[in-house]
Amino acid sequence: MTLPYPPARTVEVVEDVAGVRVPDPYRWLEPETPEVRRWQRRQAELAASVVYDGQDPAAVRDLIRAYDSGSRPALPRYAAGRWFRAVTPPGGTAPVVVVADRPYGEGRTVADLAVLGTGRGPAVLSWLAPSPDGRVLALGVCTDGSEHNTIRLVEVDTGRPLGGAPEQVLHSAWTGGVSWRPDSGGFSFFALTGPPEEFEQAVFTHRLGPPGETVVEPVPVPAGSREYTLVQFSPDGRWAVAAHRVGSPIPVAVRDLSEPGAAWRPFVTRCAGTVAGHVVGDRYVAVTDVGAPRGRVVAIPLDAADPDDPSGWTELVPEGDTVLRSLTPVGEHLYLSEFDRTFARVRIIDRAGAVTGEVPLPGRGALAAPFFALTALATGLPADDFVFAFSTLTSSWGVYRHRPGESGPQTLAAPAVTLDAEVVEGRALAADGVEVPYHVVRPAGVDPALPAPTLISAYGAANVPLLPQYQPDLAAFVAAGGVLVQAYLRGGGEFGGDWYRAAHRERRHVRDSDLVAVAEHLIAQGVTAADRLALTGGSDGGLMCGIAVTTRPELWRAVLPRAPLLDLIGGTRDPYLDFVIRKAWADPDDPEEVRRLLRMSPYELVRPGVFPAVYLQAGAADPRCRPWHARKFAARLQAAQQGREPVLLHVFDDAGHGAATPHDVAVEQDAEWLAFLIGTLGLRGAVSRPGPT
Template sequence: MTNRVETSSAPPVAKKIPARREHHGDVFVDDYEWLRDKDDPEVVAYLEAQNAYTETQTASLAPLRSDIYNEIRSRTQETDMSVPVRSGRFWYYVRTEEGKSYGIRCRRPIAGDDDWTPPEIAGDGPIEGEQILFDSNVEAEGHEFFSLGAHSVSHDGRWLAYSTDTVGDERYTLRIKDLETGELLPDVIEGTAGGATWSKDAKYLFYLTVDDAWRPDTVWRHTVGAGSTSTSLSMNAASGPDRTGSGTDDVRVFHEPDERYWVGFGATHSEEYLMIAAGSKLTSEIFALSMNDPTGEFTSVAGRTEGVEYSAEHARLGGRDYFLIVHNDEIDGVKAVDFAVDVMPVDDPSARRNLLPHRPSFRIEDVDCFADYLVLSYREDALPRLAIADLRGRDALPGADDFVPVTFDQELCSVGLGPNPEWDTPHLRIVYGSYVDPTEVLDLDVSTGERTLLKRAVVLGEYHPADYVAEREWAVADDGTRIPVSIVRRADADRGVPAPVLLNGYGAYEISSDPGFSVQALSLLDRGVAVATAHVRGGGEMGRDWYEEGRVLAKKNTFTDFVAVARHLVETGVTTPGQLVADGGSAGGLLMGAVANLAPELFGGILAAVPFVDPLTSILDPSLPLTVTEWDEWGDPLHDPEIYAYIRSYAPYENVAELPYPAMLILTSFQDTRVLFTEAAKWAARLQESTTSGKPVLLRTEMNGGHGGPSGRYRQWEEAAFELAWILSVSGAVSA
């Protein structure tokens, strides 16, 4: 198939200002490091010139983009409502309205203590008795970008804490609203990390701030009604940062000085304990404080041991309080690689014992505790699953055999626990989805196994799941490892004829790419494009070892696995190189950059979104956002010459060469704080200079977006249409 994107004009040429970098005896001269300065008008002008070039090169796709945008919109029920969730004395839900970009968060009172039936879901507007808590459409007015961070209602239902970001840099402003009067309190807290947690008595609000590297590192306690808090932080060498405001001195309750660790904050499901989680990728520690003593001192649940990860949740079993601890520590001298669950009496930590043993390839991810149930979230056969233990009528602690799996007929599907804020819920809200079935929200009666379908995601128009099939295949990597591949296509596709294929991949941080329905994918599938996912090592699909075999000094397995999947699709006749388009974002963008250097001949196109393609430059500089926290994932090239040499050998930017690169579309966001726009800009400049194929390398920068791109559903649909039209064009599925 021929490349359908026009190549009539040349891309902007970035000037070269050599910058010399030397580490461990290796010298690299970077001609484009000057593109790092976002305050330089010349940098902005260069990005805008690249945007203009991309628009010119893709201008012929405008009608197709319009068609796809209209398809997405026509399949979406724009005026819609989520399934109401009971919390306290109210049902909470989110509504959307046609023509409005953002959701409207609402609630209505429950009818009584026995009211566990969600109000009827209305597809045409408000429901009776509704109170609007927060309308993002109103708050977003006048802003090019809008993101809602915290949205937390106090336990008594009176106060709403919410935070907003109108730039895209994930620094939020936190405010408090009186839901009885609709008035805002004078409390305004700048520079927070997004979340907020109430004390049970609603006198205090806990929140997080980030350090200069954008790492959440400090927990603060704010007295409600005390006034605003400034963003100024002064560092005290002995105790960490102090935060002072014009009207209040917020109390620093926890600071994590180790730059490898992120900090999280929340409450147990029982609402009996406040919890702090401090964790690197390989080590964690949990701190707990009784909700009855919100100004007290947090204490460690199980200490901190290098290389041991754990989480903790409060459970009440047989009338006694316990912490259930999901961990990968040793049990009888054997490392619980795929995690185990221990039970520890809150009043007697020395009596901790194992509840669910470690089982290889049975990756335990979480345990959720309710008054009457324990819910185990785990992963087996590269799929997420649930199992439930019924605690009613039980005096003894449950064992492994008491957890009953929740099963569905579809082979490739995802099942997970939905929102269940009530500790005493008589049934469990679960969520099911697959590649071909629109997402379903169900209530499960644990005692009978009966499931009540509350909502199936609406796909307007003629959509029939039977028109599509999802299948699992296995590719073989260079070292003999079998790599799972999920493929979705139309059921009436001619298997004897190679078809265009979009191949997705990620492969980092133990994050899994699980089955899920996508309205947007229909615009590809209905034009004959199969959509495939390569579940490569570095992800978490096949357990902890799957992750370990794709990080640090085994990171190249991620890249060679993806190439092996691509070759498998070609060699089995599913597609041809000219019809195969690769797609990945963030760490998946690094994957795209690596495979572009490894096997450019295998792909007709590569799409990389917010790509982490200059990892060595970033990870060598601890002053850059999130650098030190990344060392557990990639290694520390600053202090370890072996790690430096290894990353140097695969870093996409530094290994760009005179190669016949396929058509490439590189997407980035100017305000992204996770992967700086600099990486994409530098990479595009080198690729445009070096490619020998004559196929265009396009760079598109969202000037008012963050790591997730633009905000608002209509802008996001426009962005999706832009990407899908490009994919269809370079794969040969359509003619421009």
């Protein structure tokens, strides 16, 4: 196929990175100039025309919407006897926040995002946090898809917007928005201190007015750290703890608020692992992988003389066969979330660590959980209920409530969608002999003895677990006749600290070899064939896709990177990505490390050759993997393609990294992505609808 790609000139730019000279022929595609925007728009028009050739766009959108129904759990938040939740009215473009006496009661509207939003695009609710006394509602509002959000304050009884809210911009919702003080007199939050592109942040404290006051909170964090920080308060208001690091949090500082004028003092500061928990009495009770790769629960006295010494920690729950992930305070109990071969398990423990029960879950699946461990700590003050969302690979999210002592959970909102498909577990043998697990989701009617059109979805990075949960876009792919394989590669958080570290920094290549092992195993087993196999991944998973298409192009029929990171060398010029790259890949000030980055950077790996069909999707407002990653990679790959398959690029306006993309834009993104797979893999298309739950 010869396509009329928009012309992409090259420039004589050579970057010097720690003394290593790196040519960058498409550097001109980085800035947001009128020329770049015209080129980007023409690429999007071409992509849409190719993707929908021979298909009905409206039918594909309808399929996406059908499997999107009930797919995004909006857990209600409790405060002072009332429940707060976000809903989008029928036909509405922005959500409203409702307060009710029951978790999903009809209630009344407290805040309308269509009114609170002030940007050019639809308003998206990034987070909500009612004050402990239930009188004030704090909201994070994003209006451009970027995840950058500002705080709005609303009086709950009247719905009246309150003046004096902090003016600082929050880079994301990764610290949960705001942390209310137990007396409801104010809150702490983590926000930018300057323009977003500079990526400088600090902890702030805000006191409600009049007069309102916002000041920087002098939390002692490691010098030069760009990591995120979340302030946690004890229910009695005595203690404040600062949890630091988004992927592997530690309680880096503590403050005794009962002592007037007492300053923050360092707490756990010399820990390379994770210590993620909550203040329980006068101790910090946490899940840790220190001395236990699969996790154990420990208690650290807040007045410990040497909190960095693990020998002074009290072990409450020892390491076992499951992977311990997080704790949620519920009254006098703690609900312990675990992974049992990726599937969710929840046990209940008391303050001494004794197991008092287990929550019977609705099936073999996953609890809804934040992307990063730090965000999971933003639970607010303990409630008397454990409210959770649960789904499986074949059924959408339901919401449930459990109380200590009850035999089983109460259904608050039943799943809306069920796939007519089966789930099978499998394992591939990696090059070093390690077994790499995966799940196969096969739609009814597909003969397992014949190679099927198959999509591998994987991630394998940042200690983030890929879970056996419902994802509407992947469910729509299965409904269209495709076989989904969800692969659990090393580098992720599914199997504990050793699994994560096995593909971290200098061992990042292990993730990519695991992926190849899964793909080759599926072909050898007859599940699929190379001319029927596709791959997708987002963000760091988009980088995985870029490596796969440039190093093993013959293995794939199609590759679909989404919101991708593709230029590791260019990323070091971006303050946010420089922070990420230094933490997860290499030191860009070291020449040898730079050379290693070059061997892992898809943009640098492009050489003339025959490539499979490629569809790159990015967001114009993405603050993490900026759209120039996809633009530069697409231009270089289009020029290098010696085969007949298309290399397509669509950068969507008003879209970011995903968390704050307006729903209608997300539907358009998913529909085009799915249409590309339907056409490329020859699926039966947009004819299937969800079955009854």
